[in-house]
Amino acid sequence: MLSFILKRVGQSILVLLITGLVAFSMFTFVGDPIDNMLGQERTMEDVERLREQLGLDQPFVVQYYRFLEQAVQGNFGVSYRQGRPVAEILLERAPATLELAAVSGVLAIAFGIALGVFTAIRRNGIAANVIMSASLIGVSLPTFLIGILLIYLFSVELGWLPSFGRGETVDLGGWTTGFLTVSGLKALILPSITLGLYQMTLIMRLVRSEMLEVLRQDYVRFAKARGLSDRVINFRHALKNTMVPVITVIGLQLGSIIAFAIITETVFQWPGVGLLFINAIQFVDIPVMAAYLMLISVMFVGINLLVDILYAFIDPRLRVAA
Amino acid sequence: MTEPVLSIRNLTVDIPTRRGLFKPVENVSYDIRPGEIRGVVGESGAGKSMTGNAVIGLLDPPARIAEGEIWLNGRRIDQLDAEEKRKIRGKEIAMIFQDPLTSLNPLFTVGAQLVETIQLHLGLNQADAKKRAIDLLDRVRIPNPEERFDQYPHQFSGGMRQRVVIALALCSEPSVIVADEPTTALDVSVQAQVLDLIKELARERQVGVILVTHDMGVIADTTDQVTVMYSGRVVEQGATAQILGAPQHEYTKSLIAAVPRPQVKLHRFPQVSYGGRETTFKIEDLARNWDRSTTSQSGTLLQVEGLTKRFLSKGALLPSRREYFTAVDNVSFDIKDGEVFGLVGESGSGKSTVARMIATLYPVDGGKITFDGEEMTAMDKEGIARYRRQIQMIFQDPYSSLNPRMSVGDIVAEPLIHHKILPRAEVGARVRELLDRVGLASDAHRKYPHEFSGGQRQRISIARALATQPRFLICDEPTSALDVSIQAQILNILKDLQEYLGLTMLFISHDLPVVRQMCDRVGVMRQGKLVEVQETGALFENPQSDYTRELLDLMPRLEQLSEEEFAGLREQG
CATH class of the missing domain: 3.40.50.300 (P-loop containing nucleotide triphosphate hydrolases)
Known part of the structure; x- marks a missing residue:
């Protein structure tokens, strides 16, 4: 088991080194940072001096090493546009995105699994068929359109929920949270539905098909022959067996909830890292883009490492094999 | 004579299809007395499993009991509603399935599955249920039951799993066990042990057993009574010795004749001639076009020398700490042309x-295979x-x-x-x-x-x-x-x-x-x-x-x- 985890950690580090390389090469290949930093009025001496000062005259490998060294310590440099350290800006923005992602992730998993099990058990029921058809909409409508439709319905027409922003937030020692105020919670509803809808339908359809497969297995039949009730069979025996493939997908999807919050954040003007990234692209604010890229890849890799370890928790056969 | 524990009267199961009613079981009647083992034999599709499923109330819709009665301990059970049938299942009638590898849930320990069933039927508390579970494992002769209690199904061999399945069937002392091909997936030696166990249970606990099988050897060895089924109907039934010794019906006769004998070698396998479904195999046509120009020089076509195969059983980062299981150990033989x-x-x-290595499906770890003089x-x-x-x-x-x-x-x-x-x-x-x-x-x-x-x-x-x-x-x-x-x-x-x-x-x-x-x-x-x-x-x-x-x-x-x-x-x- 330990060697299995070590192997996975090793692979994760390799992935991070490669994304780090991509992030770093943006500095070198997307425009010249010196051009960005010094204005129109500059002398060749200024350029040379700054190049030396920033270590840009060093070989590529040395520069990459320094970049990694700084990145590990949380130092991603200074934003071209705002003139503040990138780490500081990210820390300020991260709570908004993480809270949004957490709420929509929980919604997607809870409703996805519950509806998946329901539609599998009542395979031929009317409600199950309606849900299955409706889920097609969730998969096929683009996120921004869902967001706009929700805003139109609940903010413009009904006026129940705010159409943009986080509402009032409370600062808890550097972490600004929207969970503690009514307006903060209300502001979370529409964006988190928009963000989680696609993942929810995906999880639901996956749980359903896995569940149908498991319900055909001999051990389910044998459980029936032992006289166990349907509830125990469905939720204890069958559901656990569907979890291995479902967790794989949930892992990947949670990563993409954070990564692709960009669109939702744009539609709802949500002050998170996604919106920050979009603005950074508009102004070619490369330190911010690089840091964002690193942040997302760390999250992806971390979540998937967790998923691999969870497998062994669920399936005892993997524990012995590993 | 004792009263039967289970009595099936004129049972007919039908399945509505587009082409009208299909009757996989038609007008079947038999009784099981306490301690009696009744073999039900016939080819697949003869309706033998379907009868067992009807008894235990596990017919897959749209199959349904169309006619007939099933009586269990003096109570008619075929008309009970789903919930009452569920209460009988596992408590009064238990079932053993064919494949022990798939009838246990792989994600729960054997103990958890036993305790769950015991608590359901007997309402014991956790500690008492565990005690009874270990007792049951011991009774089906699983060594070290305390230790085995906490293990998962994949840690048991096929025969041991079938014992666990039997232990599960025994949780609440049922009066009837329906065993559907319980040993078909097992080896000869394990099969003998499992059949002995079933015989012992019938004798000592006075459980009535329906043993569904297509193996005449198992029938002869284990059962007291036998029912021969053909396309949904009973063609013959009675005491096993009588049916096997002096079969009356043509189908039974040809079925018995078709069983391969270990005693003598025959030129061809006798076929089950009943029903006239023999299909032709045109070997002469095939032989005419067959390219037989190549025969080996030495008379030996395939030679296997010191063949060895090892599988990794415990992985580790360091090669020296890896453990291997030797599946094939220094095997040598040759096969003549x-x-x-x-x-x-x-x-x-x-x-x-060995076969897979010869077919190049597994790489060879040691030794050599020579085909027609070429290595x-x-x-x-x-x-x-x-x-x-x-x-x-x-x-x-x-x-x-x-x-x-x-x-x-x-x-x-x-x-x-x-x-x-x-x-x-x-x-x-x-x-x-x-x-x-x-x-x-x-x-x-x-x-x-x-x-x-x-x-x-x-x-x-x-x-x-x-x-x-x-x-x-x-x-x-x-x-x-x-x-x-x-x-x-x-x-x-x-x-x-x-x-x-x-x-x-x-x-x-x-x-x-x-x-x-x-x-x-x-x-x-x-x-x-x-x-x-x-x-x-x-x-x-x-x-x-x-x-x-x-x-x-x-x-x-x-x-x-x-x-x-x-x-x-x-x-x-």
């Missing part, structure tokens, strides 16, 4: 691994391709060895195209010819595997194997998934192939009577080692090793039949 060489042994003895283990890529063309394999499970998404025509055409044996334009004609010769209908090539029965699928496998005109055929348990009647057909086809085409065969089986009929020489494997190689007759009459003797003793036999009666039956059949 035109010979059928048998390999027998329990599952896990390494016989299939396969030293061949280059082209040599291997040529070698593969001459060696074909027929697998055990005709359901999983054919790609369900490919038409039968494409399946048979694949080896022809892969080995570039024929120009594309001629492939279609050859495929149809091959399918015709193994006795499949003329439109078979357009259909898909699921449209065929088990026996027909195994014919497709044979057609596929013959497509490259191989010299050497590996048959890995080719009939163990099939009924007696279909088994006889397939084995006769294989015999014909050997006789008319001079094919050399490696025949792997755990069914000793079949081996006796098929093979010229037999090797016995145990735990990766070859313990004995002998001429078939000599092996059965005068085994050299203790292990072979043990295996032969465990064979279920049709002792009720004397040789003369059997000879008489054969003439009628």
Whole structure:
């Protein structure tokens, strides 16, 4: 088991080194940072001096090493546009995105699994068929359109929920949270539905098909022959067996909830890292883009490492094999 | 005479289909008394399992009980509602399924599954339920029950799992157990142990047992009463000795005649002639086109020397800390040109691994394989391709060895195209010819595997194997998934192939009577080692090793039949 985890950690580090390389090469290949930093009025001496000062005259490998060294310590440099350290800006923005992602992730998993099990058990029921058809909409409508439709319905027409922003937030020692105020919670509803809808339908359809497969297995039949009730069979025996493939997908999807919050954040003007990234692209604010890229890849890799370890928790056969 | 615990009266099950009502079980009646074992025998589709399912209330809709009554301990149970039927299941009637590998939930410990069932039926608290669970494991003779309690199903062998399944069935002292082919998936030695256990339970706890099987040997060995079913109906029933000794119905007679005997070697397998569904196998046509120009010089076609295979059993980062399991340990034998060489042994003895190494499906870890004087283990890529063309394999499970998404025509055409044996334009004609010769209908090539029965699928496998005109055929348990009647057909086809085409065969089986009929020489494997190689007759009459003797003793036999009666039956059949 330990060697299995070590192997996975090793692979994760390799992935991070490669994304780090991509992030770093943006500095070198997307425009010249010196051009960005010094204005129109500059002398060749200024350029040379700054190049030396920033270590840009060093070989590529040395520069990459320094970049990694700084990145590990949380130092991603200074934003071209705002003139503040990138780490500081990210820390300020991260709570908004993480809270949004957490709420929509929980919604997607809870409703996805519950509806998946329901539609599998009542395979031929009317409600199950309606849900299955409706889920097609969730998969096929683009996120921004869902967001706009929700805003139109609940903010413009009904006026129940705010159409943009986080509402009032409370600062808890550097972490600004929207969970503690009514307006903060209300502001979370529409964006988190928009963000989680696609993942929810995906999880639901996956749980359903896995569940149908498991319900055909001999051990389910044998459980029936032992006289166990349907509830125990469905939720204890069958559901656990569907979890291995479902967790794989949930892992990947949670990563993409954070990564692709960009669109939702744009539609709802949500002050998170996604919106920050979009603005950074508009102004070619490369330190911010690089840091964002690193942040997302760390999250992806971390979540998937967790998923691999969870497998062994669920399936005892993997524990012995590993 | 004691009152029956279970009584089935004129039971009819029907399934509405587009073409009207289909009746898989029609007008079946039998009784089970306490402590009695009733065998229900017949080919697949005869309705024997369906009857068991109807009794325990697990008919899959749209199948339903159309007529008849089922009485359990003086109470009529066929009309109970779903919830009341569920309460009887596992408590008063328990069930044992065929495949112990799949009837336990892999994600829960054996103990958790036992405790769950015990608590459900007996309402004990956790500690008492655990005590009873360990007691049950002990009673089905699982060693170290306390330790085993916390283990998962995959940590048990097939036979041990079937014991766990029996323990689960016994949780609340049921009065009837329906055992649906409980030993079909098990080895001879494990089968004998499980059957002994069932006999003991019936005797000591006075449980009535319905034993559904297609194995006449098991029936003869285990049951008190027997019911013979054919296409949903009971054709004959009565005391086992009487039915097997003096069968009245034609179907029973031919079924008994079709059982392979370990005592004598016959030229052909007697087939179940009843019902007239024998299909023709046009061996002469096939022989006419067969390219037999190549025969080996030395008379020995395949030589295996010191063959070894190890599998990684415990992985580790450091190579020195890895642990290996030796599946095949220094095995040597040779197979003469035109010979059928048998390999027998329990599952896990390494016989299939040997076959897979010869077929190049597993890389060889040690030793060498020589085919027709050329060392396969030293061949280059082209040599291997040529070698593969001459060696074909027929697998055990005709359901999983054919790609369900490919038409039968494409399946048979694949080896022809892969080995570039024929120009594309001629492939279609050859495929149809091959399918015709193994006795499949003329439109078979357009259909898909699921449209065929088990026996027909195994014919497709044979057609596929013959497509490259191989010299050497590996048959890995080719009939163990099939009924007696279909088994006889397939084995006769294989015999014909050997006789008319001079094919050399490696025949792997755990069914000793079949081996006796098929093979010229037999090797016995145990735990990766070859313990004995002998001429078939000599092996059965005068085994050299203790292990072979043990295996032969465990064979279920049709002792009720004397040789003369059997000879008489054969003439009628």
